[in-house]
Amino acid sequence: MKYNFLCLNKAYAADVQKGEDEIIVTIGDRRFKVRELTMHENAISFRIKNKNYRMPFARDKKKIYISLEGEYYTLELSSGARYGSEGPGQRKDNVIASSMPGLLVKLPVKIGSKVKPGDTVAIVEAMKMQNELRSPVDGIVKSVNFKEGEQVDAFVSIVEIDESP
Amino acid sequence: MFKKILIANRGEIAIRVARACRELGICPVGIYSSADENSKHLRYMEETYLVGDPPPQSSYLNIQAIIDLAKASNADAIHPGYGFLAENPKFARACEDSGIIFIGPGSKALALVGDKVASRNTVTKVGVPIIPGMQIAKKGYASFKNIAAEVGYPVIVKASMGGGGKGMRIVRTEKELQNSIEAGQREAKSAFGDETVYLEKYIERPRHIEFQVLRDKHGNTVHLFERECSIQRRHQKIVEETPSTALDVDLRQRMGEAAKRVIEASDYTNAGTVEFLLDETHNFYFLEVNARVQVEHPITEMVTGIDLVRQQIMIAAGVEIGFQQDAVEQRGHAIEARIYAEDPENGFLPSPGKILYLDEPNGPGVRIDSGIFQGWDVPPHYDPILSKLIAWAEDRESAINRMSDALSYYVILGIKTNLGYLRRIMLTPKFTAGDYHTHFIDDNEADLRMSDDSIHAAITAASLIAMTGRNGERILRQEDEILRSTTPWHEIGDWEVCRDIHE
Numbered sequence: 001m002k003y004n005f006l007c008l009n010k011a012y013a014a015d016v017q018k019g020e021d022e023i024i025v026t027i028g029d030r031r032f033k034v035r036e037l038t039m040h041e042n043a044i045s046f047r048i049k050n051k052n053y054r055m056p057f058a059r060d061k062k063k064i065y066i067s068l069e070g071e072y073y074t075l076e077l078s079s080g081a082r083y084g085s086e087g088p089g090q091r092k093d094n095v096i097a098s099s100m101p102g103l104l105v106k107l108p109v110k111i112g113s114k115v116k117p118g119d120t121v122a123i124v125e126a127m128k129m130q131n132e133l134r135s136p137v138d139g140i141v142k143s144v145n146f147k148e149g150e151q152v153d154a155f156v157s158i159v160e161i162d163e164s165p
Numbered sequence: 166m167f168k169k170i171l172i173a174n175r176g177e178i179a180i181r182v183a184r185a186c187r188e189l190g191i192c193p194v195g196i197y198s199s200a201d202e203n204s205k206h207l208r209y210m211e212e213t214y215l216v217g218d219p220p221p222q223s224s225y226l227n228i229q230a231i232i233d234l235a236k237a238s239n240a241d242a243i244h245p246g247y248g249f250l251a252e253n254p255k256f257a258r259a260c261e262d263s264g265i266i267f268i269g270p271g272s273k274a275l276a277l278v279g280d281k282v283a284s285r286n287t288v289t290k291v292g293v294p295i296i297p298g299m300q301i302a303k304k305g306y307a308s309f310k311n312i313a314a315e316v317g318y319p320v321i322v323k324a325s326m327g328g329g330g331k332g333m334r335i336v337r338t339e340k341e342l343q344n345s346i347e348a349g350q351r352e353a354k355s356a357f358g359d360e361t362v363y364l365e366k367y368i369e370r371p372r373h374i375e376f377q378v379l380r381d382k383h384g385n386t387v388h389l390f391e392r393e394c395s396i397q398r399r400h401q402k403i404v405e406e407t408p409s410t411a412l413d414v415d416l417r418q419r420m421g422e423a424a425k426r427v428i429e430a431s432d433y434t435n436a437g438t439v440e441f442l443l444d445e446t447h448n449f450y451f452l453e454v455n456a457r458v459q460v461e462h463p464i465t466e467m468v469t470g471i472d473l474v475r476q477q478i479m480i481a482a483g484v485e486i487g488f489q490q491d492a493v494e495q496r497g498h499a500i501e502a503r504i505y506a507e508d509p510e511n512g513f514l515p516s517p518g519k520i521l522y523l524d525e526p527n528g529p530g531v532r533i534d535s536g537i538f539q540g541w542d543v544p545p546h547y548d549p550i551l552s553k554l555i556a557w558a559e560d561r562e563s564a565i566n567r568m569s570d571a572l573s574y575y576v577i578l579g580i581k582t583n584l585g586y587l588r589r590i591m592l593t594p595k596f597t598a599g600d601y602h603t604h605f606i607d608d609n610e611a612d613l614r615m616s617d618d619s620i621h622a623a624i625t626a627a628s629l630i631a632m633t634g635r636n637g638e639r640i641l642r643q644e645d646e647i648l649r650s651t652t653p654w655h656e657i658g659d660w661e662v663c664r665d666i667h668e
Contacts, residue, residue: 001628001632003627003628003631003632005624005627005628007620007623007624008510008615008617008620009510012620012624014624014625014627014628016628016629016632023629025624025625025628025629027621027624027625030621032621032625034625034629037629039629039630039633042522044626044629044630046625046626046629048622048625053622053626055622055623055626056522056524056576056578057522057578057626057627057630058521058522058578058579059521059630060519060521060579064626064627064630064631065521065522065578065579066578066623066626066627067576067578068619068622068623068626069573069619070569070572070573070584070585070588071585071588071615071616071619072577072578072581072582072584072585073620073623073627074581075623075624075627077627077631099511099512099514100514100515100516101517101545102515102545105351105355106351123351125355126515126517126545127506127507127515127517127545127546127547127548127549128331128355128356128547128548129514129515129549130348130351130352130355131514132348
């Protein structure tokens with residue numbers, strides 16, 4: 001069975017197969033022989049070679065969350081086709097979106113505004129922190145999809161810019 | 166002593182204050198916004214009242230609503246916690262006018278120390294050095310430009326009402342000045358309801374060292390030693406420790422005495438913290454007075470054995486501090502790590518959401534001041550602090566090891582947190598050596614980066630977890646099966662049980 005994950009902004013493909021008396025997980029060109037697998041509601045443990053792993057985990061519809069040796073991994077399940085309409089993987093330069101959900105507190109541009117790289121096009125606030133969204137490109141504002149004072153979701157287009165040729 | 170105290174706050178600090186109330190036989194009264202109706206702090210209260218809608222201005226910053234609730238519930242005092250209205254003189258005044266004791270300094274002293282300009286004038290008179298800069302918070306770009314030119318770049322723009330780095334901007338060239346002032350004003354307005362900002366000389370590579378002071382209404386003043394708060398991201402403290410590795414006996418004594426002079430000169434009562442910057446040649450400069458119980462107060466409690474919130478309540482009730490300066494000792498070493506709902510791998514952006522799994526550590530010398538529980542939806546409206554982990558041990562090295570261990574057993578899943586990042590700080594050579602300053606985070610970026618050494622193990626685990634179901638219903642059903650078996654592999658048996666995620 002094949003799974004695609006997005007973790008720390010990188011894509012990983014994993015393939016799980018049943019072996020003789022172990023499970024074989026192939027990630028890229030690495031093969032791992034998994035033995036002694038046990039799984040409970042919020043914990044998984046297994047052995048690879050001589051190393052034992054015990055990890056608390058949780059999951060929701062799209063993500064698996066794992067605590068491992070003091071680090072925390074969020075693995076987003078993706079299947080190339082479905083993933084990408086939202087999420088950081090497919091962000092385009094001319095689409096300005098916030099990477100956190102929040103309140104749109106300032107929108108200093110309107111349709112037709114000229115922007116240069118580094119110009120602030122929107123300010124989104126969440127948990128008392130303001131995040132300035134700057135234009136990475138030179139161009140003219142083509143569309144504005146929210147108003148000041150509105151709530152915006154993460155990775156949803158707030159402003160789109162027509163890049164100057 | 167008071168009979169009832171209204172706690173005008175939320176999260177871990179509201180719980181901390183409620184505990185102190187209960188121990189003193191005082192009834193704690195809680196308030197909550199409609200985003201917090203299921204929040205943990207309410208479980209520690211004997212009475213709870215809805216204060217308003219989720220935005221802070223309608224709820225935890227709503228002076229009239231809070232005063233009305235205090236009156237309605239017959240509270241004789243209000244504890245403001247930290248943040249929100251803790252350092253707002255209008256709120257302290259409103260309490261005084263309503264005959265309710267504000268647990269903190271009087272409104273006059275609060276106004277004085279909260280006005281960073283007036284407080285600088287006050288401390289200069291008692292011989293405590295300050296950083297050169299604006300003496301009066303001026304309006305208008307021209308005066309900012311002139312003073313910046315006079316003290317020389319880099320300069321820093323700060324909020325007059327501020328704290329915690331909100332509204333602060335470092336400015337390295339005149340070109341950036343105007344934008345930085347405006348950005349600072351916006352943040353100040355949103356965080357403190359007052360957009361006044363000022364400007365001063367920026368000191369490179371300073372240490373941030375603060376002294377905890379208590380002063381009662383009878384004029385007794387003691388300091389409870391320092392807290393080293395130089396580990397900051399975006400000017401906000403994330404790790405604090407005491408004692409500081411930068412102070413020797415003589416410097417500690419001089420700074421402690423200076424801190425007491427600042428508090429006395431301001432006619433300040435209750436618990437207050439005097440913040441200093443220490444430069445590379447061990448000159449110290451007064452920064453500001455934090456007129457509240459601070460987020461990092463537990464480390465002082467751990468090394469001195471003095472309960473600061475209890476002291477706050479007793480001082481407010483007019484009780485005399487029951488000990489002298491020479492009776493206060495620093496015993497052992499304490500470190501605090503602040504757990505935030507934020508993503509260190511993505512610019513520390515806030516990460517509100519549901520906590521799907523929670524397992525908090527414990528053990529000798531481990532203290533957790535926590536405001537969260539499994540299943541709780543962390544609301545997006547407030548500060549992203551979730552809890553504080555405090556480790557105490559006989560010496561610094563043991564305290565670091567204890568903290569590092571506790572962090573790795575602290576499991577919060579479902580939202581992004583800085584737990585892994587905090588543990589990396591504990592393992593960073595500059596931190597273990599005690600050789601750091603406020604730019605620690607930027608200067609040690611390579612050491613603080615998440616290593617992907619274990620990524621394959623995580624992906625292996627995730628694949629096996631994913632295998633057990635591809636949508637909610639299936640996951641639930643299969644988990645039931647798995648729960649009945651210690652070897653799910655055999656239980657799952659046929660591969661066709663779960664289909665490929667691609668389908």
